Amino acid sequence: MSDTSALYEEAAQGSYAQSILTNPAWKAACAQWEDDLTRQLRTLASDPTACQQIAFLLLAGDKFRQYLETVAQTGQMATIQLDQLSGNV
DSSP: OOHHHHHHHHHHTTOHHHHHHHOHHHHHHHHHHHHHHHHHHHHHHTOHHHHHHHHHHHHHHHHHHHHHHHHHHHOOOOOOOGGGGGGGO
16 A cells, blocks of 8 residues: 555544654645645736736636625525726725
8 A cells, every 4th residue: 555545544444633643754745735736826927917917816806796695685696797897906
């Protein structure tokens, strides 16, 4: 069984959280993921176009969340005005 398979087996047996806290391989995998994510965010932060696109997506996601909350509260569908978002970014 490969190291990765053993880790997945541990997770399947319900010891996932404990494995992350105590298993060096899980710690290393989490650290690598964090490093990769940090590097990608730094790269994106240096690109003004990417920053604008990320801001638009975050704003669109927030507007959609608000829309879903409104639908849940009122029980009525409404029009999503995504075209208005571009002026806000």
